[in-house]
Amino acid sequence: MSETPIFALQDVSFAYPSGHAVLHDVNFAFEPGQKIGLYGTNGSGKTTLFHIVMGLMAPQRGKVLFHGRAVRGEKEFQALRREVGMVLQNAEDQLFNPTVLDDVAFGPLNLGMSVDEARERSLATLKELGLDGFENRLTHRLSGGEKKLVSLATILSMQPKVLLLDEPTNGLDPQTRERIIEILAALPTARIIISHDWDFLAQTTSRFMTIKDGRLVTDVPHLPHRHVHAHPLGDEPHHHHD
Numbered sequence: 389m390s391e392t393p394i395f396a397l398q399d400v401s402f403a404y405p406s407g408h409a410v411l412h413d414v415n416f417a418f419e420p421g422q423k424i425g426l427y428g429t430n431g432s433g434k435t436t437l438f439h440i441v442m443g444l445m446a447p448q449r450g451k452v453l454f455h456g457r458a459v460r461g462e463k464e465f466q467a468l469r470r471e472v473g474m475v476l477q478n479a480e481d482q483l484f485n486p487t488v489l490d491d492v493a494f495g496p497l498n499l500g501m502s503v504d505e506a507r508e509r510s511l512a513t514l515k516e517l518g519l520d521g522f523e524n525r526l527t528h529r530l531s532g533g534e535k536k537l538v539s540l541a542t543i544l545s546m547q548p549k550v551l552l553l554d555e556p557t558n559g560l561d562p563q564t565r566e567r568i569i570e571i572l573a574a575l576p577t578a579r580i581i582i583s584h585d586w587d588f589l590a591q592t593t594s595r596f597m598t599i600k601d602g603r604l605v606t607d608v609p610h611l612p613h614r615h616v617h618a619h620p621l622g623d624e625p626h627h628h629h630d
């Protein structure tokens with residue numbers, strides 16, 4: 389192996405306190421530069437996997453590695469979260485400040501930037517996402533699509549090495565979905581994207597993986613766009629716009 393994975397899961401098993409077992413013996417190493425689409429039926433454990441990587445949930449067995457070393461405790465997970473940014477499924481959960489600028493600058497300030505630097509970084513990020521002039525908008529008054537784009541901005545403003553995106557097109561109007569595709573297709577940042585939107589994944593990632601019966605299946609071929617409807621696996625992701 390040439391480069392140490394940015395993060396890895398080693399023999400990870402997870403069950404909820406209710407006893408509901410979700411992940412069994414998951415082994416996975418995220419190599420620099422990878423762009424992975426993660427699909428799987430509802431409730432298969434995709435979001436749970438993200439939460440374990442971020443240190444928001446602790447597995448009963450196994451560990452999370454960061455640059456090859458086991459992550460122990462909240463302080464070490466904070467270091468991981470400086471390089472791995474998660475965009476939550478529900479934008480409302482990501483936005484908690486009165487204005488867009490406050491939300492987008494929150495991460496950079498947290499990373500230790502000065503107020504001026506954080507402001508500059510935030511304005512540049514908003515501009516890249518086509519959100520010029522949004523800085524003083526009130527977050528709670530934004531449309532659903534605008535909230536989604538701003539929630540992406542709150543993570544991109546920290547310039548993470550890896551993006552974890554949880555169903556980023558879910559519930560979006562077609563225009564915003566297209567904008568998210570354009571943004572992610574142009575962005576070099578490594579990523580894992582959870583989605584049921586096969587066409588979206590084909591345009592924003594270069595390989596697939598899935599969770600089946602608690603096991604992570606990583607050797608899923610990434611088919612060319614035109615073969616979207618001829619996927620050999622039984623449970624191909626479907627489009628849904630609910």
Ligand SMILES: Nc1ncnc2c1ncn2[C@@H]1O[C@H](COP(=O)(O)OP(=O)(O)OP(=O)(O)O)[C@@H](O)[C@H]1O
Nearest residue numbers: 404405406408410429430431432433434435436437
């Ligand atoms: N706090 C919890 N307590 C008990 N069970 C939970 C809890 N959170 C999630 N689960 C269950 O664990 C399983 C995995 O959930 P998870 O959210 O990881 O699935 P997912 O693959 O992301 O699904 P979806 O596509 O619906 O978001 C589901 O059956 C879910 O109901």
